[in-house]
Amino acid sequence: MAGKRVFVSGVGGELGSTVAALLEDEPWVGTIAGIDANPPRRRLARTTYHRIHPDEHDRIVSTVIDFAPHVLVHIGVWEPHSRANPADAAMLTDRATTSILGAAAECSSLENVIVRSGTEVYGRARGALSRPSETAPLRPTSQYGRTLVALERTAADVGARVGVTVGVVRVASVIGPHVPSPLGRVLRLPAVPFAFPADPPLSVVHQSDAASAFVAAASVGLSEPVNVVASEAITASQAARRGRRIPIPVAGPGWAVTRALTHLVGAPIPDHVSEAFTRGRLADNGRMRELLGITPQRTTPEVIDDLHSWPSIVRQPARKQVA
Amino acid sequence: MTATPSATPSAVPSASGGDVVSIDRLLRRDTDAAADVVSTVSDSVARVPLVGSLGRTVSSAGAAAGDRGGDLVRSVGNALGAAAGTAVDVTTAGVRAATARLTDEPTGALDDWGRDPVLVRNTMLLAQLRWDVTTGGDQVLPKRRGALIVVNSPRWALAPLFASFAISEAVDRPVRFVGRPDDPLLGSLARRLGGLLDHPDEVAGALAADELVVMGTERTGLVGASARRVGPVDHTVIGAALATGTRVYPAATSSGPSRRSRVEIGPATRRPRTRRGPLAELELADRVRNEISDLLDELGDIATGTPLDWLPIVTLGSR
Numbered sequence: 202m203a204g205k206r207v208f209v210s211g212v213g214g215e216l217g218s219t220v221a222a223l224l225e226d227e228p229w230v231g232t233i234a235g236i237d238a239n240p241p242r243r244r245l246a247r248t249t250y251h252r253i254h255p256d257e258h259d260r261i262v263s264t265v266i267d268f269a270p271h272v273l274v275h276i277g278v279w280e281p282h283s284r285a286n287p288a289d290a291a292m293l294t295d296r297a298t299t300s301i302l303g304a305a306a307e308c309s310s311l312e313n314v315i316v317r318s319g320t321e322v323y324g325r326a327r328g329a330l331s332r333p334s335e336t337a338p339l340r341p342t343s344q345y346g347r348t349l350v351a352l353e354r355t356a357a358d359v360g361a362r363v364g365v366t367v368g369v370v371r372v373a374s375v376i377g378p379h380v381p382s383p384l385g386r387v388l389r390l391p392a393v394p395f396a397f398p399a400d401p402p403l404s405v406v407h408q409s410d411a412a413s414a415f416v417a418a419a420s421v422g423l424s425e426p427v428n429v430v431a432s433e434a435i436t437a438s439q440a441a442r443r444g445r446r447i448p449i450p451v452a453g454p455g456w457a458v459t460r461a462l463t464h465l466v467g468a469p470i471p472d473h474v475s476e477a478f479t480r481g482r483l484a485d486n487g488r489m490r491e492l493l494g495i496t497p498q499r500t501t502p503e504v505i506d507d508l509h510s511w512p513s514i515v516r517q518p519a520r521k522q523v524a
Numbered sequence: 525m526t527a528t529p530s531a532t533p534s535a536v537p538s539a540s541g542g543d544v545v546s547i548d549r550l551l552r553r554d555t556d557a558a559a560d561v562v563s564t565v566s567d568s569v570a571r572v573p574l575v576g577s578l579g580r581t582v583s584s585a586g587a588a589a590g591d592r593g594g595d596l597v598r599s600v601g602n603a604l605g606a607a608a609g610t611a612v613d614v615t616t617a618g619v620r621a622a623t624a625r626l627t628d629e630p631t632g633a634l635d636d637w638g639r640d641p642v643l644v645r646n647t648m649l650l651a652q653l654r655w656d657v658t659t660g661g662d663q664v665l666p667k668r669r670g671a672l673i674v675v676n677s678p679r680w681a682l683a684p685l686f687a688s689f690a691i692s693e694a695v696d697r698p699v700r701f702v703g704r705p706d707d708p709l710l711g712s713l714a715r716r717l718g719g720l721l722d723h724p725d726e727v728a729g730a731l732a733a734d735e736l737v738v739m740g741t742e743r744t745g746l747v748g749a750s751a752r753r754v755g756p757v758d759h760t761v762i763g764a765a766l767a768t769g770t771r772v773y774p775a776a777t778s779s780g781p782s783r784r785s786r787v788e789i790g791p792a793t794r795r796p797r798t799r800r801g802p803l804a805e806l807e808l809a810d811r812v813r814n815e816i817s818d819l820l821d822e823l824g825d826i827a828t829g830t831p832l833d834w835l836p837i838v839t840l841g842s843r
Contacts, residue, residue, distance in 0.1 A: 334732075337725065399711075
């Protein structure tokens with residue numbers, strides 16, 4: 202069981218590098234390799250990092266095939282307006298998914314694939330379940346949701362074709378220090394919009410809990426979807442009040458103006474975040490313990506409190522003034 | 525001008541020096557113990573403004589008595605103060621225990637289903653203006669596991685809502701109700717009050733999470749005989765209970781023009797024999813409906829004590 206080769210895509214991001222760091226401590230993991238367009242955000246002791254852009258299809262394929270992984274953890278997913286605009290995010294996610302999963306399918310050593318997805322796949326159409334479980338139908342109503350459903354289908358096809366198990370980790374909006382989250386950016390604004398009068402509940406997950414879920418999924422060889430969501434929920438206005446922000450009621454066409462304004466101040470609202478504000482977003486995390494053997498360490502209000510407690514800008518004065 | 529316990533015994537004339545010493549020790553011990561108790565009581569009552577002043581009055585009275593009448597009187601005064609303080613302490617502890625459930629609920633957050641405990645608490649207080657509900661049979665409900673409670677639902681009676689409030693108060697657990705609309709106004713409000721969509725998967729999710737869920741039968745008429753019958757039970761929701769292995773409890777609700785209302789929960793409905801298809805949920809739904817009808821017969825009509833009882837109409841879900 203020990204000595205498995207684990208390949209992590211998206212290892213440069215905050216979540217990917219945290220997953221790699223946790224995998225390094227796992228006794229069953231032998232060697233770890235990872236790719237990303239940007240270098241890892243933290244020091245990784247025994248992870249081999251390859252800096253490859255998603256467009257470099259041939260390099261991705263050769264790198265994955267040369268490594269011949271037993272387990273592939275595919276975290277290379279671009280959330281719209283996290284680090285790329287929605288169109289680029291969808292394109293990059295699609296290219297990375299096709300290249301990495303396609304290359305992994307060529308490896309005879311491959312045993313298990315773990316892919317990152319999100320609770321956006323359930324959609325929030327009228328009449329949609331308030332708190333969908335893993336068995337709920339996938340009816341995405343946002344661009345990000347549709348991207349994730351396509352990703353899940355690609356992974357399932359690859360798994361069926363080469364006969365490996367595919368586990369899908371459907372995470373809520375991941376929030377944590379340095380995580381480029383569009384939802385987190387909006388909630389940290391001095392004035393936070395909320396849908397009036399609905400103000401529906403939404404839930405998030407802390408970056409460390411999400412990372413633990415990916416490691417647990419790889420460890421147990423997850424072969425089905427699982428929702429990874431922090432307990433409890435919060436509304437946008439409650440989040441604003443907890444963080445001593447000004448809650449601004451917004452209704453109907455006011456959202457278009459709000460989106461434009463927040464975009465100007467550096468916190469653009471993609472459609473899946475807008476949907477969470479206006480329709481809410483919860484998911485049933487009841488199977489986390491059963492399938493992964495873990496439960497989230499932080500509740501949604503605690504994650505939001507953490508979000509507000511991070512310092513905005515840490516100014517470090519120069520040790521020696523030279524100019 | 526406070527007399528110290530160590531100085532006073534030497535001034536007491538006595539034929540036996542040993543007795544004086546032992547009395548001195550006794551008084552010292554009692555006085556110290558009483559002082560400790562009074563201190564504790566003062567601390568505890570200080571948290572409650574009204575009783576705090578009472579505790580301070582009793583303490584100062586004990587101290588004043590001690591000044592005037594020497595150590596013995598002082599210790600008696602302190603003991604009285606301590607006794608009164610203890611009684612106050614017990615009372616405040618009781619009040620604190622009684623309000624613990626309310627004060628321990630989180631504020632500024634919702635539960636996993638979007639229910640707002642603070643809003644529910646305030647709405648329950650407000651609902652008491654309309655309904656004074658007596659709940660019976662709540663002891664048959666599971667303490668921790670989930671359960672589906674089916675209530676009769678006359679039109680406009682809001683039976684699932686007031687039943688969920690009443691049962692929640694009786695069993696001290698969050699209780700959800702089925703039938704919230706999915707719109708931004710009423711739907712959002714209902715969701716914050718614990719409402720679930722009328723969808724079998726939504727109910728199944730709540731039951732699988734060991735929640736107590738109240739659902740209404742199909743609505744019946746407002747007046748006359750139609751108000752006295754129980755509407756059909758949605759078998760698809762009953763199917764959710766069967767799928768999750770959750771017990772189904774019939775409950776009869778009774779409310780009238782006055783505030784007096786009643787929720788009577790019956791024992792869990794016995795499941796029909798195992799069926800391979802959806803017949804099981806149909807049979808269980810029929811059985812629940814019959815048992816609610818029986819419960820309503822046992823409950824009888826509600827009497828308001830007013831001339832309204834003489835009228836032939838049975839309004840707002842009364843039986």
